[in-house]
Amino acid sequence: MKFNPFEEKPKSLESCLMDFKTMAGKSYNKLEASPYTRVRCILMNGTEYESVWFGHNFHRHVDDNDLKRTLALIRRNEQQQQKLISSLKPIDENLLETTIGYEQLAVDLTAFLAQHVKDKNVKDALDFALLEDFDHLYRYANMLESDMGAHAEDYVGDYTEIMPARPTIAHHRHPYDSVKNHIVNKNADPFDKCAVNIITAAEQQTMNYYMNLGAFYKTQRGREIYAEIAMVEEQHVTHYGSLIDPSASWFEMCLMHEYIECYLYYSMLCDESEPNVKKVWEMLLEQEIAHLHASAKNLKKYEKKEWQEVIPNGAFPELISFKSNKNYIRNILKDTVTNTALREGYIDTCKLDEKSDFYKYQKRVIKKDRDMASHLVINDHIERFGKDYRVEDKLSPIKELQDRTYDNTTLGRVIKKK
Numbered sequence: 001m002k003f004n005p006f007e008e009k010p011k012s013l014e015s016c017l018m019d020f021k022t023m024a025g026k027s028y029n030k031l032e033a034s035p036y037t038r039v040r041c042i043l044m045n046g047t048e049y050e051s052v053w054f055g056h057n058f059h060r061h062v063d064d065n066d067l068k069r070t071l072a073l074i075r076r077n078e079q080q081q082q083k084l085i086s087s088l089k090p091i092d093e094n095l096l097e098t099t100i101g102y103e104q105l106a107v108d109l110t111a112f113l114a115q116h117v118k119d120k121n122v123k124d125a126l127d128f129a130l131l132e133d134f135d136h137l138y139r140y141a142n143m144l145e146s147d148m149g150a151h152a153e154d155y156v157g158d159y160t161e162i163m164p165a166r167p168t169i170a171h172h173r174h175p176y177d178s179v180k181n182h183i184v185n186k187n188a189d190p191f192d193k194c195a196v197n198i199i200t201a202a203e204q205q206t207m208n209y210y211m212n213l214g215a216f217y218k219t220q221r222g223r224e225i226y227a228e229i230a231m232v233e234e235q236h237v238t239h240y241g242s243l244i245d246p247s248a249s250w251f252e253m254c255l256m257h258e259y260i261e262c263y264l265y266y267s268m269l270c271d272e273s274e275p276n277v278k279k280v281w282e283m284l285l286e287q288e289i290a291h292l293h294a295s296a297k298n299l300k301k302y303e304k305k306e307w308q309e310v311i312p313n314g315a316f317p318e319l320i321s322f323k324s325n326k327n328y329i330r331n332i333l334k335d336t337v338t339n340t341a342l343r344e345g346y347i348d349t350c351k352l353d354e355k356s357d358f359y360k361y362q363k364r365v366i367k368k369d370r371d372m373a374s375h376l377v378i379n380d381h382i383e384r385f386g387k388d389y390r391v392e393d394k395l396s397p398i399k400e401l402q403d404r405t406y407d408n409t410t411l412g413r414v415i416k417k418k
Helices: 035-059 065-087 095-114 120-148 190-216 220-241 250-271 275-303 326-336 357-365 373-385
Strands: 339-342 345-348
Touching: 035 065, 035 095, 035 190, 035 250, 035 275, 065 275, 095 120, 095 190, 095 326, 120 190, 120 220, 120 326, 120 345, 120 373, 190 220, 190 250, 220 373, 250 275, 339 357
Parallel strands: none
Antiparallel strands: 339 345
8 A cells, every 4th residue: 555644643843853962863884884875865865955945935935924933843844854864974975975976866866767757858858867967977986086096886886887978078058958848737647746856856966065065175176077067967957947847836836845755755764774774764754744734734724725736646656766777877878878958859969050059058168178177087097097997787888988098078069070
């Protein structure tokens, strides 16, 4: 029987508040815990950040102090939840090691969602950005070995391959091409509605992490690649955020946020292998159920709507489960590596006009290919070790990406002359 959070008896909002000792959770061991425990913690940290950010914006758009107080109480608890999840990160896990987790999350979450959504527009959006996050993982992994002598395979396990995809230098597109068509909530599949919100929050968390912490990296090269990839993450947040139905009211969006948090915590609880972290998911699920019921009451009080008008079937759709997606990613790589975005759709770069916005933007932001940080981190590794760092089960399906002594900067970017 599927879990329906609306059928659960909620705790009081006041009882959800935590003391500071509870907020200082016990961290997982970075070398002993499953790589997907790290991934789940990053996902839920980003989910809580999104909830807090949304709560503040909702607060600023209402003129009712009683409502503001309820929102403030919920948001205070969300902040506590975020602090607890952040404390699960080991003290000895550094900025770059955490980054490997961010990119593994982006890769395997995106691949999972892409294989389960019903809307072709949403699937195309996921498949497109998937290859870019996959390439980011490869570049950070090379920097990890060059700068720290550490190996990304020790952090991602045997779940995720590490190899080049659509080159990061080809990811820089005109802002106009990051806007896509949105879903329509009343017609959308329940999983699809959850998916577009989940992936937007996850990419937003990555964007914020790179924006804020990239400048603290210990080398100039590292600072530059964080800045470059942060700009790609900005594109991804716009790309995914445009998929969300903009017609929902603040109260409807609030209910959906709380529902998705319940859905994610229940998914993490069912998927988690680390006993201590599993207890955290269980506790936070109970708190989110209280938030959900409070949001349903607000919807009814202020908009005279029942929760079923926003979420017709409260039972959770298929749960999020982290697993290896190697074959799926290889197939997307083989079929779409040379694609770029063009307004609401996608196109092979060989079919683009040289006067297109893509090429105008590329010329504006890229002065010399060889000076781009995403390219230089691979060159640095090749010069030092004689080849790039990869973890491949077999050769790349793309011939242009098989040479481990050369970083391709033209694939998916430069029109081939006839």
